[in-house]
Amino acid sequence: MDQFASLLPSGSIGPVHTNGPSDSLHLSWLPTSTLKQYTLVFPVTEDGKICLGMKKRGFGAGRYNGFGGKVEPGETVFEAAKRELHEEANIVATKMPHCGRIRFAFEDSPVLMDVFVYRVEAWEGDPSETEEMLPAWHTSLPPSDPSMPQLPQIPFDDMWPDDDLWFPLFLAKKSFVGRVDFNKPPVAPEGSEGKMEDGSMRRWWFAEAPVELMQSS
């Protein structure tokens, strides 16, 4: 279990899911020296709708994701999650349980992103476009389910590549922890435009975990 120590204090967690490719298990976790807190928030409804935002600028531009960003000095993580949701989607969360914590490292970056994931189950207002995000409703129900034929499925091909690893836990309302290390993205050819190339996932793990464990430092 020591390879997971970079995220967790001692405690019991559910079965651990790790990389498929066996050679990646020989790679070390990337070294980092600075832990930075971020939030990531997804509005969901009882009947299987989920609101994703198309990121218009900055880190992750061109991908769908939840709403969130850096925790500012003097804020709690919860306050930051509420603020970022309001700034990016124009809604105010009134019920927002903490449900996940994922750490991301990137080759040649000293920063370990410490991302706190929340599920927004009640809010005031309607999600609408902001400077940073264009919100759009999707369905988390299987395509065969006839109850919401007009909504698109969750667009994993247009999201961060780690998302389809932990979304099953998120959608099943399970709390979870994990870590993903990314290789450096390939250098974009000169003059190329559009979505930034992904770095491949170098090593990762996810597991169900009780909320208390997920909230410890």
Ligand SMILES: COc1nc(N)nc2c1ncn2[C@H]1C[C@H](O)[C@@H](COP(=O)(O)OP(=O)(O)OP(=O)(O)O)O1
């Ligand atoms: C690498 O894998 C990731 N996957 C997912 N799903 N989400 C990620 C990943 N890495 C980071 N994120 C999330 C965490 C945050 O919600 C945002 C990044 O925050 P951002 O850089 O946009 O922070 P802001 O404070 O809003 O930035 P500005 O200073 O530009 O306003 O991505």
